[in-house]
Amino acid sequence: MEILNLARQSILMPAGIQDGDIEKIMSRLLSSSVDAADIYFQSSHFESWVMEGGIIKEGSHNIEQGAGVRAVSGEKTGFAYSDRIELPVLLEAANNVKAIVRQGQEAQVGLTKAANWPQYYAPLNPLKSLADQQKIDLLRRVDSETRKLDSRIEEVIVSLVGVHDSILVASQDGSLVADVRPLVRMNVTVIVVQNGQREQGSMGGGGRSDYSYFIDQNTALEYGREAVRQALVNLEAVDAPAGNMTVVLGPGWPGILLHEAIGHGLEGDFNRKGTSAFSGRVGERVASDLCTVVDDGTLPGRRGSLSIDDEGTPTEKTVLIKNGILKGYMQDKLNARLMGVKPTGNGRRESYAHLPMPRMTNTYMLPGQHNPEEIIRSVKKGLYAKNFGGGQVDITSGKFVFSASEAYLIENGKITRAVKGATLIGNGPDVLTRVSMVGTDLELDSGVGTCGKDGQSVPVGVGQPTLKIDGLTVGGTSV
Amino acid sequence: MQNQEQINQLKNTVQDILDEATKQGASAAEAGLSQENGLSVSVRLGDVETIEHHCGQGLGVTVYFGQRKGSASTTDLSPVSIKETVSAACSIARYTSEDECSGLPEQELLATEFPDLDLNHPWNVGVDEAIALAIECEDAARFYHAEISNSEGASINTHQGIRVMGNTLGFLQGYAATRHSLSCSVLAQRGDSMQRDYWYTVARNAVNLESAVEVGKKAAERTLRRLQARSLSTRQCPVLYCAEAASGLLSSFIGAISGGNLYRKSTFLLDALDTQVFPEFVHIHEQPYLKGALGSSAYDGEGVATQTRDIVSDGILRGYVLSTYSARKLGLRSTGNAGGVHNLTIDTGMLDFQGMLKELNTGLLVTELMGQGVNMVTGDYSRGAAGFWVENGEIQYPVEEITIAGNLKDMLKNVIAVGNDVDYRGNIRTGSILVERMSIAGE
Numbered sequence: 001m002e003i004l005n006l007a008r009q010s011i012l013m014p015a016g017i018q019d020g021d022i023e024k025i026m027s028r029l030l031s032s033s034v035d036a037a038d039i040y041f042q043s044s045h046f047e048s049w050v051m052e053g054g055i056i057k058e059g060s061h062n063i064e065q066g067a068g069v070r071a072v073s074g075e076k077t078g079f080a081y082s083d084r085i086e087l088p089v090l091l092e093a094a095n096n097v098k099a100i101v102r103q104g105q106e107a108q109v110g111l112t113k114a115a116n117w118p119q120y121y122a123p124l125n126p127l128k129s130l131a132d133q134q135k136i137d138l139l140r141r142v143d144s145e146t147r148k149l150d151s152r153i154e155e156v157i158v159s160l161v162g163v164h165d166s167i168l169v170a171s172q173d174g175s176l177v178a179d180v181r182p183l184v185r186m187n188v189t190v191i192v193v194q195n196g197q198r199e200q201g202s203m204g205g206g207g208r209s210d211y212s213y214f215i216d217q218n219t220a221l222e223y224g225r226e227a228v229r230q231a232l233v234n235l236e237a238v239d240a241p242a243g244n245m246t247v248v249l250g251p252g253w254p255g256i257l258l259h260e261a262i263g264h265g266l267e268g269d270f271n272r273k274g275t276s277a278f279s280g281r282v283g284e285r286v287a288s289d290l291c292t293v294v295d296d297g298t299l300p301g302r303r304g305s306l307s308i309d310d311e312g313t314p315t316e317k318t319v320l321i322k323n324g325i326l327k328g329y330m331q332d333k334l335n336a337r338l339m340g341v342k343p344t345g346n347g348r349r350e351s352y353a354h355l356p357m358p359r360m361t362n363t364y365m366l367p368g369q370h371n372p373e374e375i376i377r378s379v380k381k382g383l384y385a386k387n388f389g390g391g392q393v394d395i396t397s398g399k400f401v402f403s404a405s406e407a408y409l410i411e412n413g414k415i416t417r418a419v420k421g422a423t424l425i426g427n428g429p430d431v432l433t434r435v436s437m438v439g440t441d442l443e444l445d446s447g448v449g450t451c452g453k454d455g456q457s458v459p460v461g462v463g464q465p466t467l468k469i470d471g472l473t474v475g476g477t478s479v
Numbered sequence: 480m481q482n483q484e485q486i487n488q489l490k491n492t493v494q495d496i497l498d499e500a501t502k503q504g505a506s507a508a509e510a511g512l513s514q515e516n517g518l519s520v521s522v523r524l525g526d527v528e529t530i531e532h533h534c535g536q537g538l539g540v541t542v543y544f545g546q547r548k549g550s551a552s553t554t555d556l557s558p559v560s561i562k563e564t565v566s567a568a569c570s571i572a573r574y575t576s577e578d579e580c581s582g583l584p585e586q587e588l589l590a591t592e593f594p595d596l597d598l599n600h601p602w603n604v605g606v607d608e609a610i611a612l613a614i615e616c617e618d619a620a621r622f623y624h625a626e627i628s629n630s631e632g633a634s635i636n637t638h639q640g641i642r643v644m645g646n647t648l649g650f651l652q653g654y655a656a657t658r659h660s661l662s663c664s665v666l667a668q669r670g671d672s673m674q675r676d677y678w679y680t681v682a683r684n685a686v687n688l689e690s691a692v693e694v695g696k697k698a699a700e701r702t703l704r705r706l707q708a709r710s711l712s713t714r715q716c717p718v719l720y721c722a723e724a725a726s727g728l729l730s731s732f733i734g735a736i737s738g739g740n741l742y743r744k745s746t747f748l749l750d751a752l753d754t755q756v757f758p759e760f761v762h763i764h765e766q767p768y769l770k771g772a773l774g775s776s777a778y779d780g781e782g783v784a785t786q787t788r789d790i791v792s793d794g795i796l797r798g799y800v801l802s803t804y805s806a807r808k809l810g811l812r813s814t815g816n817a818g819g820v821h822n823l824t825i826d827t828g829m830l831d832f833q834g835m836l837k838e839l840n841t842g843l844l845v846t847e848l849m850g851q852g853v854n855m856v857t858g859d860y861s862r863g864a865a866g867f868w869v870e871n872g873e874i875q876y877p878v879e880e881i882t883i884a885g886n887l888k889d890m891l892k893n894v895i896a897v898g899n900d901v902d903y904r905g906n907i908r909t910g911s912i913l914v915e916r917m918s919i920a921g922e
Contacts, residue, residue, distance in 0.1 A: 008828070052743075060550035061567040063560070066535075075523075080532035098530050099606065132574050155743060158803025174632035183656040191856070193744055200856050202743060240558040242884065242920035273523070274629055275666055275675065353535060392849045392863070396666055396675035397708070399880050401850035401863030423852040423861040423882045425920075474711070475852075475861040477918040 006049035006123050007178030010166045011043040011065070015085035019111050022170045024087070024126075026109040029071050030172055033101045036072040036333060038311065041085065041168040042352040045125050051139040051158045054147075069093045069354040072334055073101040081353045105390035107217055110122030112174040117314040120305045121208035123180035126162035129210030133159060138211070138220060146188060146224030152235075153228060154198075155191040160184075162211065169312040177312040177377050183207070183303065183459060185448065186214050188223040192231040196417075200229030202233030206444030207301045209217040223446075230387065230406055233418050240407065240476025246382035247424065247472040248375055248410065252443035253388055255462035259451070260391040260400040261428040262286075266320050267358040267453075268335035268346070270395050277398030277429045281326050287432030289324040290368050297345055297361035303447040310343070311356055315345035320363075320380055321432070332358045350456035360451060364463030368438025372466040375437045377413040383474050384408045384415050385424065398428035423475040431469060482599065482641060487654040489514070489643040492556075496540055497647050499565045499613040505542035505572070507583050509781065512556075513537050516893055520609040522617055523632030527610055533638065536846050542568045549573075580807035583781070588803075588813055589650050590778035590785070597770040598656040600684035602637045609635045612661070612691050619695025620665045626706065628668035631675065636660045637685070650782040658773070659685045663698040669706045676701040681904050683771050703869075708877035710921040711868065717842035717895070718883055718917045719835055719869070722902035724845050725912040729763070730754075731853050731860075731887055733820055733907075736796065738805020747858030747888050748796070756796045757891050758826070763791040767821035774906035780818030788814070790823070824908045827838045827899035835898040835911045837872035843919060844869050845883065858887040881921040890914050 012018075022039060029037040043065040050058040067090055068081040079102030080093035130138070142158045163183040170176045187204030203226035207213060214220040249257060262278075270276035278286065287293070297306045297315025306315045311333050331339070332347030335358055348359035364373045376384065384407065391402030403423045408415045444463035451460040489512045490858055500508035502641040517533035538561065539552040540620030549571030553564045604612070617633035636659065649672055662679035678697035680689035689697075720728055732748075748756060757763075767785035769775050789797045798922060801809070802817035815821075849863035861884040867874045898910035 049574075055578055056574060057576065057578060058548065058550065059571035059575050060552070061564075061571060062551065063553040063555060063564070065555055076527050077529040078531075079529060080534070082534050083536050083556075093532070097530075099528065100530050134568070152733065157743075191743065198744060198856050200854075240884075242882075242918050244920075244922050273631065275631055277673065295554055353533070355529065355531070390851050394675070394849070394865075397705075397879060398864075399838050399849070399863070399865070401852070401882070403850050403852045403861070420857075420859050421852075421854060421861065423850050423863055425849075425863045425880055425882050427880060473880065473882060473920050473922065475863070475884050475918075475920040477861070477886075478886045 003123055003180055004178040006180050007166045007168045011041045011168055017085060017087065021087050022176065023109050024113055025069065025090050025094050026170055028091055029069065029098055030109060031098065031101060033073050034071050034172065035337065036075065037172040038070050039170045040068045040310065040352050042066060044163065044165040045127055045344045048159060048161045049135055049139060049162050051143050053155065054143065056136055056316055064351060069097050070355065071097045071100060074102055075338060076100050077100065077355065078356050080461045092342055104178060107161045108174065109174050111170065111176045114175045114177045117308060119307045120300045121182060124182040124185045124210045125164045125349045126182045126210040127164050129212060134331045135211065138214060142188060142220045142224050145221050146190060146228060149225060149228045149258040150192065150363045152192040152194050153178045153190055154193045159187045159362045166341050167310065169310065171312055174310060177308055179308050181208060182210055184209055184211055184213055186223060188218055188227045190231050192235060192236050197235060197469045198458065199231050199234035201227040201229065201234065203227040203230065204448045206470050207303050207447045219347055235405060237418040237420045239478040240320045240419040241383065241474055241478050244471050244473050246379050247469045248379060248382060248384045249469065250384065250386040250466045251439060251441045251466050252387060252463060253445040255364055255445065255464035256388050256402050257389050258365055258464060259360060259460065259462045260393040262293060262320065263360050263363045264393050265395045265398065265428050266330055267330045268339065269331045269332040269358050272335045272339050278326065282328060285324050286326045286429055287321050287324040288435045291321055291432050291435055292366040293321040294319050294366065295330055295346065295360050299362050302362050302444065302461045303459045304360065304450060306361060309347045310349045311347035313343045313345045313347060315361060318344045330358045330360060336349065348458050350396050350458060354456050356455065359453065359458055360460050361430040362444065362461035362463065363467065364442065364444060367440050367442040367465045370439050374439050375404065375466050375468050376415060377411060378437065378454055378468065380412060384410050394429060399425065400428050401425045419476065425473045425475060431472065433468045435467055437468040442466045482655040485641055486643060486655065489653055490651055493643050493651060494647040496561060496565060497645055497893055499562060500540065500542045500863055503565055503649065504544065505569060506545055507543040507647045508540065509583060509646040510538065510540040513640055513642045515638065515640045517636065517638035518606065519634060520606060520611065520613055521632050521634035522610060522613040522629055524656040525614055525618065530606060538564060540568050542572055543582055544572045545577045546577045546579060546581050547572045547657065548578065549575060551908065579891055580804055583646050583648055584783045584803040584813055586648050588783045589648060590782060593652060593777050593790045594768065596768065596775045596777065598654065598683050598775060600657050602657065602659050602685040604637055608778055612738065616661060616663050616691035616695040620663050620699040623699035624703055626667045626669055626703060627665050629666040629788055631664040633663040633695065644782060646782055652778065657683055657756045659688060661688055661691060661694050663695050664852045665698050665702050667702045667706055672707045674702055674705040676705055681773065683773065703739040703896045705877045708865065708879040710880045711878050711919055712922060713920050715916055715918050717839055718914045719842065719844045720910060720912045720914065721844065721846045722900050722911050724848055725909045726902060726907040727848055728912060729823065729825065729907050729909055732846045732891060733800055733823065734855055735887065736799050738799060738801040738809065741799060742805050742808035747856065751796050752799065754796060755794050757791055757794040758894055759794045761894060762826040764789045764824055765821055766824055769822050772822050774822040776793055776821055779815045783815045783817065785815040786820050819904065822906060822908060825897055827901060827910045828897050829897060830898050831898040832898055832911060835896060835913060836869055838896050839869050839913055840872055841870045844874065860885050860887050881919055883917045883919055885917040890917065
């Protein structure tokens with residue numbers, strides 16, 4: 001209940017909204033033909049600081065607050081939102097939304113006390129976790145320590161972002177639940193120059209924590225070292241190969257493969273509509289038996305974690321693929337109801353101004369039996385991809401891409417030359433059937449992922465152990 | 480008229496915000512206010528799926544204390560919150576550093592003329608009418624052919640935004656603009672091959688939208704032609720970017736000559752001003768004052784007057800794309816591009832799309848690109864692609880699961896032709912673009 005009171009204080013009290021007002025709005029929304037309805041209140045404070053060229057260049061503070069009102073009848077959804085959390089405005093929104101269903105009797109709703117659920121992060125306010133001067137000092141220290149690492153460094157850009165997001169969801173069953181979601185992220189980008197040639201390296205991380213995350217264990221300085229290392233590797237890189245070859249993916253962030261190739265295709269909305277390459281395939285083999293893939297919102301403090309999703313459903317560890325067999329999809333309430341299954345705590349929305357839909361949280365593959373060195377040794381000729389930029393998928397054809405930002409040739413079982421970044425392309429439903437070795441070294445990414453779907457962005461996590469894929473197309477220039 | 484009243488009200492609020500900033504000790508300030516209203520209706524399989532009412536607002540303020548800067552924004556426009564937002568910006572400016580390049584634009588660069596650009600055409604479409612139109616569109620796609628097997632639906636969006644911005648140099652302007660669109664996405668199936676594609680139309684004035692039936696038919700045609708796509712073997716060949724894909728190519732070029740990348744020296748076109756970056760026949764210019772166009776504006780995000788100007792002529796780079804800050808970092812003057820370019824237009828050649836296919840002769844027609852895969856620092860380019868294999872100017876079969884790669888610097892120099900099949904739906908207006916040679920990776 002502590003969380004609920006915190007959220008009440010930060011969202012409802014400044015607006016002068018009482019529980020009785022929420023009951024009024026909900027009663028207005030509901031009628032006999034409404035299957036589901038909710039009111040989503042949000043107050044989100046966001047700050048960012050940027051250091052570049054050795055100076056604190058920019059800082060900003062942003063507030064987003066408002067409420068979204070939704071009513072669902074069958075497959076129909078009515079939705080309205082406002083930046084003004086005021087009773088008359090929200091009652092008007094409820095009227096607009098209800099127009100989606102045929103008029104019926106207004107129902108009476110009383111708010112009830114919800115059961116407790118586990119919390120996977122503390123209700124911290126990152127923005128207040130350090131004084132502004134301390135945030136500046138942290139940026140300066142990362143900048144100066146990073147610049148000392150190599151004489152070829154020409155520019156260092158350090159950014160720090162903190163979010164303090166409070167949400168409150170009232171549903172048609174009278175439940176009123178809340179979540180206070182801290183999120184921090186730091187990024188270091190370096191530009192290096194050698195004999196007139198320029199390259200860039202970038203590293204960052206964070207999670208559902210406050211700024212102490214970057215200070216404890218010197219995490220922030222580690223980002224600088226890693227960014228420099230990547231930039232220097234790229235200075236030596238030769239043209240990437242082109243064509244179909246064996247690809248070994250490193251642990252951690254390369255798990256974006258799972259996110260693109262498998263994850264999106266297993267979101268409930270696409271599968272209810274039958275538009276995914278994975279539609280109707282539960283119980284079928286979609287991966288080699290070495291592969292078990294989960295979506296897990298319950299990892300403490302991870303960027304993609306949530307205690308409850310944006311519809312108030314507690315998150316879960318959902319098994320998507322077990323030993324190669326497709327087990328299930330990720331669901332929000334609407335799609336779960338229409339498919340006759342339980343919601344899995346994957347109903348997420350970018351903000352009160354957006355409708356929720358099934359989204360991933362932290363998606364990763366469980367570790368296997370092989371030592372990572374053994375996996376490299378088994379490859380005669382191929383590509384070792386250690387780090388990636390972003391990716392994209394066409395969920396209907398199943399074709400996905402993701403872009404390597406750090407990669408090496410494997411020749412006769414040894415990692416040899418660094419190659420330039422290249423896009424890898426494959427087919428979601430069969431890429432995992434070609435996984436022939438899975439490492440023991442499961443790692444999760446450092447906490448930088450943002451996933452876009454239908455114009456909505458949400459923070460996510462990915463992870464995997466070292467993986468060997470027998471045949472993936474590598475889009476280099478060296479034919 | 481109603482809009483004018485609203486604009487005047489917002490102008491008063493912006494002036495109050497600027498005064499508040501001055502009162503709190505700022506030596507200069509800039510503020511922007513926006514209000515947006517809209518309706519989105521989507522249908523799927525002949526029935527309503529969602530009806531969304533949009534109603535949003537926002538304030539952004541930037542203050543300067545000498546050459547230290549702070550910014551803040553809020554969606555809460557209550558007087559108390561506005562005051563707090565200004566305070567937050569001022570507080571931040573206490574911690575940022577003196578930056579000799581920061582500050583408001585030069586007074587003489589601010590826009591002083593504000594022609595009516597014909598951007599505001601509210602569409603009073605009712606919810607029921609919008610639903611009917613969307614269903615008409617989706618039906619045209621669904622029943623176009625037996626192989627159309629499923630639908631992601633059709634949707635109608637109509638949106639009006641009012642934006643006002645001002646600064647302590649006395650600039651205070653605002654305008655209303657509308658944007659309407661109609662889109663449709665369907666699936667087709669033949670054997671094991673399932674494909675999806677879409678089509679959309681967008682305009683400031685709803686009368687300029689393509690008809691619902693036309694949009695639906697195009698969505699269906701585009702989906703059907705992708706069925707049973709295959710990969711290609713790894714090879715090098717000429718590549719024709721269709722108009723929609725070509726705008727992405729020009730967008731990468733604009734990124735490379737944008738101030739932020741230039742002063743960070745993180746572009747493959749560093750110091751390229753007055754040098755040959757395209758072949759001689761290429762001419763690229765900005766047209767901010769086109770009536771009713773999607774990228775039209777008399778001033779940029781800082782109030783600087785936009786310019787009708789050449790960016791590339793005779794293949795030579797004639798100008799960068801700069802904001803006030805990036806211009807000062809480079810020792811130059813703003814080009815009125817804070818926030819981007821305005822109706823970037825490439826002069827087209829004589830060939831239509833069929834003519835461009837003939838010019839390609841044998842090679843790859845790219846209709847869709849996937850993933851990021853562009854390294855601005857080095858120009859290295861590698862992206863996922865889908866499209867068609869073309870022989871002797873005739874489309875042979877659809878292809879997918881391939882990548883195309885090259886270096887942007889070479890790709891721009893090796894443009895062979897620009898078609899007159901211009902896509903006017905965006906801020907970048909180009910026809911299809913033929914690039915002499917790229918690396919294709921596939922099976």
